[in-house]
Amino acid sequence: MENSKKELKVKKKAVPLKGMMDNVMEQFNSAADHINLHPNIRKILSITNNEILVNFPVKMDNGNVEVFTGYRVQHNGALGPYKGGLRYHPTVDLDAARALAMWMTWKTSLAGLPYGGGKGGIKIDPSLYSQSELERITRRFTYALADNIGPEHDIPAPDVNTNSQTMAWIADTYMSTRPPALRSANQHVVTGKPDGSGGLEGRDRATGFGVYLTIKFWAERNDMDLSGKRFIVQGFGNVGYWASLFLEQDGAKLVGVQDAQGSIENQEGIDVENLFSYTQKKGGTVMDFPKSQLVDKNDFFAIDCDICIPAALGNQITKENAPRIKAKLIAEGANGPTNVEGEKILLERGIIIIPDILCNSGGVIGSYFEWLQNRSGEIWHLEEVLEKLRKKLNGSFNRVYNYAQNECVDLRTAAFCIAIQRIEKAYIQRGIFP
Template sequence: MTSERENPFRIAQQQFDKAADLLDLPDDVREILRVPQRELTVNFPVKFDNGSTKVFTGYRVQHNLGRGPVKGGIRYHPNVDIDEVRALAMWMTWKCALVNIPYGGAKGGVVVDPANLSMGELERLTRRFATEISILIGPDKDIPAPDVNTTPQIMAWIMDTISMHQGHTVNAVITGKPVQVGGSLGRNDATGRGVSLMVREWARNNNQNVEQLNVVVQGFGNVGGVAAALLEEMGCRVIAVSDATGGYVRRGGLDIKAMREYTARHPRHLLEGYTAPGVEQLTNTELLELPCDVLVPAALENQFTELNAPRIRAKVIVEGANGPTTPDADAIFEDRGITVVPDILANAGGVTVSYFEWVQGLQEFFWTEREVNAQLERVMVNAFQQALRKAQEWHVPLRTAAYLLAVERVAHSTMTRGIYP
């Protein structure tokens, strides 16, 4: 959306600074929370099927450990860099604090396009990266999870690699695993389910009938695809969706079930080549600017900037992705009366159920999917209501309110624990 990619870590710091100013945080606490506590960069070789070897770069960043072990996903993407991972780790700290689970924030990534790897190459890359970051991760230290382009199978490889090093199964070292090897029921759909719950809560608090909402979803993977399906089940009309191959629109509503069945059959789980009566194609840029009630960005960062924010025609933006809105775009949305349900709230369903999976793994006692979904709904609705009350009390947008709650909790933990030595 911009000619030059905006630095996500600078954006994360700006968002933090705004909350820190309003809270009048002491300078020493602000200095601690503005930067990550630990950063690990690794360069590691992977042998390809043809016998050649290539060196890949990966990162693991731990932003803050004040409220417990750190939590955060691992993404595989060619555009991963250290500042992106720093930003994502910081956002994870606030996300965990906002939904009040006992974690700090972390994030990891490898600079790679997994679509260019065979299954064997992907496994070797994953196991080697897991070995490289094994000095940081552990069930009582740092618990990774899936993110962009990583899957339950990849999480299983990481769990198995760490378990081989330890000589016994370490179930709780990672979340987002397949259920057969200690994963939690409901985890795969958790982030998308959380997004759908936030749409419902926004509608309830604005006297909107969900069955009359027109919804546009950018991204059709594990977040956007699930959110679209659940919103369709609620009665919303999903009029447009997109993935890396472009956008698909039908004013009368798309058949999300059929589209998900199509991607399940596609070798790369993409919508490429999808056709249906009345469905037209458009670009991702055009999709974001469609008139709608609810717009769900569920792709990557920096989708809304000062360049396109004036052309967005949604009543509410529910951020399924991390960091899709720049501060300049936020200011424009506020001036235009467009509500933004921020990423640290809207997509917190994933880390919430990851927490449930971690607890189940530690206890070796597993819950039903109904129990998982009920607890997820309780946590997400409570966080939404708390953020809404804070926004009304302080007369600020929901993002600022969410940051006020989250930063205050982390700051209190930091001050209570003190500085060692």
């Protein structure tokens, strides 16, 4: 009997990201109360503009047809085109996409970008499909989205389990559906493309570099030397790897890593490049890495360290594990990794949280640079990109840090207040149609 890859592999039970919308709404309302947001604008920002759900068939390698469900949620476009990633994960649903799209609205506003917020993806475990199947799934999803995306309307980017190759497939499919004379003008329908296909040099490390920079900026403001500081990372994908590498180059020591397969620890230090090379040979997992010991997944956040970087999925730090966290600083490399109950415990314990909409905004800032580069026909080199990123993030960090100090609020509330006020100003100046 012939068994497909999907039949042979034991499927993991998807754990829905329950409560993400509740979390983002509580964060939003708290900041809106603090700035006395106009009630009419509060109503507008509390809901999404558009929610697209598409079901589409794709022929598999064995000739069978499977039907997939894809989503794209466009939260708010007051400041410009919708911007946000596409993820391929079993937990993708409308509730998660709504929350993530809303966070993108605040993230792009806080960074001072001419974008709104969007998010989406496909409910799928990509590890169960071949590369050729993923290409067909991606291209068919792009076709199904049709005119709901566009370089001046909604600009997707990589997210969980998607990458530059995914973006190249989307860009090629989208451009192929445009009139020949307009195809090259639509290259910036997505960002995060490969270098040779209109991508930005350094876009691969932009998010992780931004996580590192916000940690460094906070350390400088608090007279802390990163050299010798111990940090742990949840998620050793693109964000976790680059953040770890830059921190290590600054003298910090990686002592713990967790991925979907398990957790490891070594208080003497884990060499970042060696671990990355190991994961490339072992199917992406850190499990059984030499010179490390296994840690129970429920004990990961309790590892002794100075800095904790959750760079995986949402709702990872909760009321159950927050009391055990030993780190003094949480740098949110993922979107929504700390739920409301967990955050309250951390703040009561005096633990500082650099919020996601600031901490991991290097990715969308890098996407903005790529978008500009495609529009103008320019090509920027790595050193120039990283310096532009450093300057942009430094401005954002200083605004948030100074607001928090002046208003006596935590960094997340400060970041939300600044982001919402910028959108409020746009609505006040333009008015509401009709």
